[in-house]
Amino acid sequence: MNTALPEMLQCSDLTMLERQRDRLKWQEEQFQQQQQQQSYFSELSCGVFSSQTNHVQGFQGGFMGGASGDSVLSDMVMARQVKPDPGLESPWPELGKVDMAAMGFGPCGYGNGPSFDMNHAISRTSSCPPAVAATKAVEVKVNSEKMASAVGKESFKKRKAEKLQNTKVVAENESKRIKSCEDEGEESKITGPNTNKSSNNKEASGDASKENSKVSEVQKPDFIHVRARRGQATDSHSLAERVRREKISERMKYLQDLVPGCNKITGKAGMLDEIINYVQSLQRQVEFLSMKLATVNPRLDFNIDNLYAKEVFSSCTTNFPTLGMAPEMANPPYLQFNPIQQVVPCCGVEMGINSPDMTLRRTISAPVSIPDASFLDSSCLTMHQCSAMQQIQPTATWDVELQNLYNVAFDQGRSTPPFPSQPFAGSIEASDLKEI
Amino acid sequence: MDSQHLNPSSLKSRFTARFLRALIKINAQKPISSSSPREIFQRYRRIKVAADKSMAYSVRSRRTWSRATLWKLRSRSRRRLASSSRRSSIKTRTTTTTTTTTTSTNHRAAIVEKTSHEKENKEDHVGLAVQAEALRELVPGGESMDLCNLLDETAHYIKCLTTQVQVMKKIANLYSLE
Numbered sequence: 001m002n003t004a005l006p007e008m009l010q011c012s013d014l015t016m017l018e019r020q021r022d023r024l025k026w027q028e029e030q031f032q033q034q035q036q037q038q039s040y041f042s043e044l045s046c047g048v049f050s051s052q053t054n055h056v057q058g059f060q061g062g063f064m065g066g067a068s069g070d071s072v073l074s075d076m077v078m079a080r081q082v083k084p085d086p087g088l089e090s091p092w093p094e095l096g097k098v099d100m101a102a103m104g105f106g107p108c109g110y111g112n113g114p115s116f117d118m119n120h121a122i123s124r125t126s127s128c129p130p131a132v133a134a135t136k137a138v139e140v141k142v143n144s145e146k147m148a149s150a151v152g153k154e155s156f157k158k159r160k161a162e163k164l165q166n167t168k169v170v171a172e173n174e175s176k177r178i179k180s181c182e183d184e185g186e187e188s189k190i191t192g193p194n195t196n197k198s199s200n201n202k203e204a205s206g207d208a209s210k211e212n213s214k215v216s217e218v219q220k221p222d223f224i225h226v227r228a229r230r231g232q233a234t235d236s237h238s239l240a241e242r243v244r245r246e247k248i249s250e251r252m253k254y255l256q257d258l259v260p261g262c263n264k265i266t267g268k269a270g271m272l273d274e275i276i277n278y279v280q281s282l283q284r285q286v287e288f289l290s291m292k293l294a295t296v297n298p299r300l301d302f303n304i305d306n307l308y309a310k311e312v313f314s315s316c317t318t319n320f321p322t323l324g325m326a327p328e329m330a331n332p333p334y335l336q337f338n339p340i341q342q343v344v345p346c347c348g349v350e351m352g353i354n355s356p357d358m359t360l361r362r363t364i365s366a367p368v369s370i371p372d373a374s375f376l377d378s379s380c381l382t383m384h385q386c387s388a389m390q391q392i393q394p395t396a397t398w399d400v401e402l403q404n405l406y407n408v409a410f411d412q413g414r415s416t417p418p419f420p421s422q423p424f425a426g427s428i429e430a431s432d433l434k435e436i
Numbered sequence: 437m438d439s440q441h442l443n444p445s446s447l448k449s450r451f452t453a454r455f456l457r458a459l460i461k462i463n464a465q466k467p468i469s470s471s472s473p474r475e476i477f478q479r480y481r482r483i484k485v486a487a488d489k490s491m492a493y494s495v496r497s498r499r500t501w502s503r504a505t506l507w508k509l510r511s512r513s514r515r516r517l518a519s520s521s522r523r524s525s526i527k528t529r530t531t532t533t534t535t536t537t538t539t540s541t542n543h544r545a546a547i548v549e550k551t552s553h554e555k556e557n558k559e560d561h562v563g564l565a566v567q568a569e570a571l572r573e574l575v576p577g578g579e580s581m582d583l584c585n586l587l588d589e590t591a592h593y594i595k596c597l598t599t600q601v602q603v604m605k606k607i608a609n610l611y612s613l614e
Binding site (some may be wrong): 275 | 597
């Protein structure tokens, strides 16, 4: 066993198929000859086998395809391996992994013939009739079940995995089995969770789980891994189409969430109509609002320089002080209110312009909101201002920010630039800053 | 409700900043107390363009529709510049405009060609072709996409449009509060 192993392991040139075939042959021999090693190995293989049987059976078709790179197969093998064998610490991990594949491959190879020749192995595998493979798969499954029962906890783990795998494989196998050697649908060998497909397949295969898993699918050399479902055509074109259709339905669902009032509508045509209407209405709304902005434009006497100054200070992220603190006047953030102070006498709209801009300064928004309430209370707002501010009842957080800044700016910008803590109190600093 | 921190790099913030800046520019150009409809209409057009432009810029070139919008705007401005600067020389103007138009038509022709080709290859919803066409017209840059990508772009476009409408509504509200 030990000698045989390295031999096989050294066959780096061989494809996975060959190696597995070889290994299988060897294993069978071992099986007959060495009980002890066999038992361990069988444990290994059985445990692996039982869990991987279905996959392996699937692999059989894959191996028959033969053209796929070793890496792909090994990846799959590894992937399959990982799940059921967390505790499988074999002294020859590689062997174990390969064995898994090999075991699956075994029956097929066995059925093909005793030839040990590599080339023959490949040729045999490629020419292996699916019927044979199917029967072998059945046998294998039976064997695996037997062996699984004989094994201990490893098999338990693997059986669990087997169930998981079972559904997948059954899903694979549901499609026309006999055509497997050809351009059959492919297993989804994506190791990453292909949740959509796997879940679909699990559901689909739930019905057919009682069926015996049979080898069905050939792994294509291409790498679009799609799982063929029961009763569906499995040529490449229809598969690709199916993938596209699924993608499109995914997106339609997402759009359904975006477009309000689309929950009741089923069917792509109706949905598309709704989407078109919604996009049209949004575009019309934009036009209407821009018209409104054009007409409602107030007299603007603002200073562009001030606005640019605001931009300059936009990066100021220092803690915006509570409005009542004098020393903070020198803080750059306060400077942002300068334009407002100048503007306010002209019209409140400027603050409308400025405040949304300022709301974008993250630091301002939060601290502003706190002192704002108290400030409002203490300040002597004109009724007009009060009503104006009350009109803008914030419904969304963003509105709140706007509102708060609007209020603050408004209050601050009243006639004489008041020191924030004192309503209507002129402040030297404020006027100084105003010059900036 | 608690004040959440605005994400300064969110789409909304970016769009708002840009749009406000554009608005200010537009308003600064023509301090409007006059209400001549023509001026208003001009301003309306400019504001609309500014809104679309700022939204497209906020999205950069990450999306086909934003790229198409920006391209459209740029070509339009180029055409306008060309026509206005070369008004004297008719020949040159026609050449320029024709070149620009030819480039645009070539571009569009290429797009259409590609579209039809793609459609032939990947058409599996024959029944939805009509609506897909309508959607293509609505979404900028939608002519050159198959249904799958078109839906993707539409989703993003809808998201951006809703943001745009939201911001503009708020600004309009603030404007109207005098």
